[in-house]
Amino acid sequence: MPSYIYSKWHNSPENYPVEFYSELNGDRFETRKVEVFKDGSLGFASQHVSSKTTKLGITTVPPLAEISKQSEFYIKAITYQQFEAKWKEAIESCEKSQGFS
Numbered sequence: 891m892p893s894y895i896y897s898k899w900h901n902s903p904e905n906y907p908v909e910f911y912s913e914l915n916g917d918r919f920e921t922r923k924v925e926v927f928k929d930g931s932l933g934f935a936s937q938h939v940s941s942k943t944t945k946l947g948i949t950t951v952p953p954l955a956e957i958s959k960q961s962e963f964y965i966k967a968i969t970y971q972q973f974e975a976k977w978k979e980a981i982e983s984c985e986k987s988q989g990f991s
Contacts, residue, residue: 891916892913892914892915892916892921892970893913893914893918893967894911894912894913894914894967894968894969894970894972894973895910895911895912895914895951895954895965895966895967895968896909896910896911896965896966896967896968896972897909897910897912897957897963897964897965897966898910898963898964898965899962899963900961900962900963900964901962902928904928905927905928906927907925907926907927907933907944908926908927908928909925909926910923910924910925910926911923911924911925911926911968911972911973911976911977912924912947912951912973913973913977914951917950918950918951918952919946919947919949919950919951920935920946920947920951921936921937921946922934922935922936922946922973922977923935923936923944923945923946923947924944924973924976924977924979924980925942925944927942931983932976932979932980932983932984933980934977934980934981934984941980941984954966954967
């Protein structure tokens, strides 16, 4: 069963994303991801499509409790609806920036 997480990377380097929305499969591999950059732009990735520099992770995502021990990250579980809203926003943002609107 899929699960959904939101994370924020405190003090991320310039030109790197600061927020991440991930859809994980039952084995905790990312199946879709949205990244939010410092300038507010969005990148997204799935197994079939991606934008900007966004790519799916190649290893499993650790449990939330393990990630939250790292002070540079804030992480929490989110709902399917929250993930889908951000996913749709990222797709629409990409279409507008490429003139598909």
